[in-house]
Amino acid sequence: MIQLDLALGQPVGARADEFLVSDTNARAVQHLEHWGTWPVMAALLVGPRKSGRSLLSRMFALRTGGTVIDDAERQPEVDIFHAWNRAQAEHRPLLIVADAPPPGWDIALPDLRSRIGATPVLTLGPPDDRLVASLLDYLFDRRELVAGPGLIDWLTRRVERSYIAVLGVVEALEEDAMLRSNRRLSLSTARPALGKAGLVVAAPPTELDPKGA
Incomplete structure (x- = not known):
């Protein structure tokens, strides 16, 4: 079992947060580790709540200096659209976190819908x-x-x-x-x-x- 550690200002002796990796999420973790090879500077991370998706995204942002948009379904679509474009222009990775990809995530803005459609989807499956x-x-x-x-x-x-x-x-x-x-x-x-x-x-x-x- 692989463990990815994240210590965020914890007191001495406190155990760091860990993201536990198994077959159900290993492909998503591997994709995030190789962000420099992404076809576009964005990825969509989806999975059930309590799956560690927010922790994994924070670890990704700390390691890469990239941007994270969590709970994307609840964020203004125009903000996500501009963040996606900015990630391409600056060649700085953007990780979008959502419950599910479209059509589970109903996107009204056509330009954002097309960009999300071109974005790789990383899935955190149910625990094995x-x-x-x-x-x-x-x-x-x-x-x-x-x-x-x-x-x-x-x-x-x-x-x-x-x-x-x-x-x-x-x-x-x-x-x-x-x-x-x-x-x-x-x-x-x-x-x-x-x-x-x-x-x-x-x-x-x-x-x-x-x-x-």
């Missing part, structure tokens, strides 16, 4: 098993929660494949840990806490566990 496990481990560490033996593997097999779901599981377990005044997590405490919240599903069956218990 490897990324789910890494996110759980990373988020537990950030929140100073100690996962007991087998817990991350147990969760990975049962959590919905979405960033929101992974975050919801971590938040629910942190809340339960606070109620118990114990930041150690175990299967015996996680099962009732997450079952009550409806945040886990039955695990897929395997040869060793045909019932998916």
